[in-house]
Amino acid sequence: MNKLTFLCFLALLALPLRLADKKHSPRHPDRFDIFSKLDTLEVQEPEDDEFEFLELPNWESDHGSKALLNVDAFGAVGDGVSDDTKAFVDAWKKACSTRKSVILVPEGKRYLVNATRFKGPCAEKLTIQIDGTIVAPDDPKTWDPDNPRTWLGFYNLSKVFFQGKGVIDGSGSKWWEASCKRNKSNKCKGAPTALTIDSSSAVRVKDITIQNGQQMHFVIGRSESVRVTGVKVSAPGDSPNTDGIHITESTNVVLQNCEIGTGDDCVSIVNASSNIKMKNINCGPGHGISIGSLGKNNSTGKVEKILLDTAFVRDTTNGLRIKTWQGGSGYVREVRYQNVRMENVSNPIIIDQFYCDSPKTCQNQTSAVEISGIMFKNITGTSRTRIAMKFACSDTVPCTDLVLNNIDLQREDGAVETYCNSASGFDNGHVHPSADCLSSSALQEKEEVITKSGSEHIIHTEL
Numbered sequence: 001m002n003k004l005t006f007l008c009f010l011a012l013l014a015l016p017l018r019l020a021d022k023k024h025s026p027r028h029p030d031r032f033d034i035f036s037k038l039d040t041l042e043v044q045e046p047e048d049d050e051f052e053f054l055e056l057p058n059w060e061s062d063h064g065s066k067a068l069l070n071v072d073a074f075g076a077v078g079d080g081v082s083d084d085t086k087a088f089v090d091a092w093k094k095a096c097s098t099r100k101s102v103i104l105v106p107e108g109k110r111y112l113v114n115a116t117r118f119k120g121p122c123a124e125k126l127t128i129q130i131d132g133t134i135v136a137p138d139d140p141k142t143w144d145p146d147n148p149r150t151w152l153g154f155y156n157l158s159k160v161f162f163q164g165k166g167v168i169d170g171s172g173s174k175w176w177e178a179s180c181k182r183n184k185s186n187k188c189k190g191a192p193t194a195l196t197i198d199s200s201s202a203v204r205v206k207d208i209t210i211q212n213g214q215q216m217h218f219v220i221g222r223s224e225s226v227r228v229t230g231v232k233v234s235a236p237g238d239s240p241n242t243d244g245i246h247i248t249e250s251t252n253v254v255l256q257n258c259e260i261g262t263g264d265d266c267v268s269i270v271n272a273s274s275n276i277k278m279k280n281i282n283c284g285p286g287h288g289i290s291i292g293s294l295g296k297n298n299s300t301g302k303v304e305k306i307l308l309d310t311a312f313v314r315d316t317t318n319g320l321r322i323k324t325w326q327g328g329s330g331y332v333r334e335v336r337y338q339n340v341r342m343e344n345v346s347n348p349i350i351i352d353q354f355y356c357d358s359p360k361t362c363q364n365q366t367s368a369v370e371i372s373g374i375m376f377k378n379i380t381g382t383s384r385t386r387i388a389m390k391f392a393c394s395d396t397v398p399c400t401d402l403v404l405n406n407i408d409l410q411r412e413d414g415a416v417e418t419y420c421n422s423a424s425g426f427d428n429g430h431v432h433p434s435a436d437c438l439s440s441s442a443l444q445e446k447e448e449v450i451t452k453s454g455s456e457h458i459i460h461t462e463l
């Protein structure tokens with residue numbers, strides 16, 4: 001295509017959008033820009049060539065140059081009772097120092113492994129092939145006090161591939177019973193995360209199942225270029241704080257074709273995370289797909305460039321949620337959620353700047369994490385409650401540029417509505433329930449007054 005044809009092509013593409021936008025908001029010159037900026041938001045994905053090495057030959061028949069390290073060869077028993085921690089540590093040491101090695105956790109066995117830190121840096125191209133089950137000791141009373149918050153922790157790795165049809169099982173039920181959320185007479189303290197990948201880059205996690213986490217199931221922290229595909233996470237809907245996949249201080253993360261059902265957020269994205277893409281996510285039961293919480297205890301939280309494309313959310317307490325505490329600072333900006341189907345979701349769309357997951361009530365404060373540039377596009381399905389869309393924003397730090405495009409949320413037994421506090425933005429296309437409470441409609445009235453009174457200059461007060 002020559003340059004001119006290409007330009008014409010671009011202009012043609014933009015035309016219907018511009019017309020549609022004009023029709024809905026004749027007076028606001030900024031809306032097209034905001035709409036198209038969010039509508040075309042792309043997040044940078046990990047470079048595929050970073051993962052090229054991962055296209056393994058079929059090493060079962062042809063190990064090629066790969067060193068296959070079966071944990072059984074290091075003394076693992078795999079009966080679910082014997083302590084296999086040392087065998088795993090020894091296999092790790094060997095694998096980490098050998099190029100192109102594959103640690104194999106064989107199929108059909110259960111390996112009991114204590115809290116362990118598997119540290120890099122390692123020799124290049126390490127694969128962890130999990131086909132069997134790795135199970136945690138189930139008693140919180142004998143848990144290793146040196147690792148109160150991690151079970152299987154992987155640190156400082158580059159170019160590592162976790163894969164297999166196996167299971168990582170946190171045996172969490174006694175931890176859940178001990179949680180202060182289950183039993184108010186217990187002290188509130190954190191429990192281990194089942195799988196942690198920290199301070200790493202170019203990591204790929206494929207197909208494994210993570211279940212019954214003591215608390216969170218899978219944390220991706222301080223890492224970049226992480227691709228998670230076909231991973232399943234599961235725990236009972238009433239297991240406390242068992243987030244599915246939690247992303248913190250990480251960039252260029254892709255979650256794709258994941259199926260997550262737990263007792264807390266299916267996905268939670270917190271501080272210092274950007275360029276996160278979620279594609280084809282199944283969520284439920286649980287608390288939905290969340291950004292936050294952010295700003296707890298007056299902290300700063302920054303999250304930007306988040307894209308969710310295609311999700312099915314069912315039987316959850318929230319659908320798409322952004323939650324921040326009063327008193328925080330920082331921002332959530334440039335987020336697009338699109339093509340999401342909800343079924344029996346209590347709060348399908350919710351921005352909550354008064355989040356307070358604490359036994360004490362949280363006082364309102366003047367400072368808050370700023371929320372702007374959030375697009376919801378093609379979101380359909382059923383709400384379990386009357387308020388299908390809730391934008392509860394801080395009086396002093398309003399939410400701005402919330403964009404709703406083609407929303408259809410219904411309730412089987414009654415009407416639905418939208419709640420707004422201190423929220424501005426606009427809608428485009430069919431939007432049900434109506435989002436008239438977004439305060440840009442007030443802006444339009446103001447503009448009308450300004451225009452009528454002869455001023456040609458439109459003053460931007462809110463957008």
Ligand SMILES: *[C@@H]1O[C@H](CO)[C@@H](O)[C@H](O)[C@H]1NC(C)=O
Nearest residue numbers: 083085086114137142143144
């Ligand atoms: C695993 O934990 C148990 C219980 O705390 C302890 O007795 C055992 O020595 C640990 N195993 C290793 C290899 O550290």
Ligand SMILES: *[C@@H]1O[C@H](CO)[C@@H](O)[C@H](O)[C@H]1NC(C)=O
Nearest residue numbers: 119120121155156157198199
């Ligand atoms: C990671 O490895 C580098 C050396 O490659 C080292 O300097 C750093 O301290 C390690 N970090 C951690 C958390 O182990």
Ligand SMILES: *[C@@H]1O[C@H](CO)[C@@H](O)[C@H](O)[C@H]1NC(C)=O
Nearest residue numbers: 177178182183184185186187
């Ligand atoms: C709550 O925990 C306390 C000890 O922390 C225990 O005595 C009590 O039986 C527990 N209650 C329930 C309902 O499990």
Ligand SMILES: *[C@@H]1O[C@H](CO)[C@@H](O)[C@H](O)[C@H]1NC(C)=O
Nearest residue numbers: 249271272295299300301302
């Ligand atoms: C947020 O992330 C930044 C950058 O990694 C870090 O310095 C800061 O301590 C984090 N804040 C909180 C509250 O975790």
Ligand SMILES: *[C@@H]1O[C@H](CO)[C@@H](O)[C@H](O)[C@H]1NC(C)=O
Nearest residue numbers: 296297298326327328365366
């Ligand atoms: C947060 O800051 C506010 C205002 O400075 C103060 O009143 C409050 O006690 C602080 N909260 C915490 C948890 O530190």
Ligand SMILES: *[C@@H]1O[C@H](CO)[C@@H](O)[C@H](O)[C@H]1NC(C)=O
Nearest residue numbers: 295296297298299300327358
């Ligand atoms: C809140 O932050 C302050 C100051 O950073 C710290 O001293 C305090 O321990 C924190 N409180 C909680 C509950 O995290």
Ligand SMILES: *[C@@H]1O[C@H](CO)[C@@H](O)[C@H](O)[C@H]1NC(C)=O
Nearest residue numbers: 285314315316317344346384
């Ligand atoms: C709706 O979801 C709730 C959990 O939020 C669940 O308890 C209830 O059974 C679900 N209802 C239907 C009709 O599936």
Ligand SMILES: *[C@@H]1O[C@H](CO)[C@@H](O)[C@H](O)[C@H]1NC(C)=O
Nearest residue numbers: 310311338339340341378380
């Ligand atoms: C809207 O999203 C649904 C999935 O929830 C998808 O099947 C449908 O194709 C999307 N519609 C458009 C116009 O993209």
Ligand SMILES: *[C@@H]1O[C@H](CO)[C@@H](O)[C@H](O)[C@H]1NC(C)=O
Nearest residue numbers: 354361362363364393395421
């Ligand atoms: C905080 O402000 C919101 C919005 O104005 C209000 O609905 C809520 O009741 C206030 N909460 C407290 C604890 O004052």
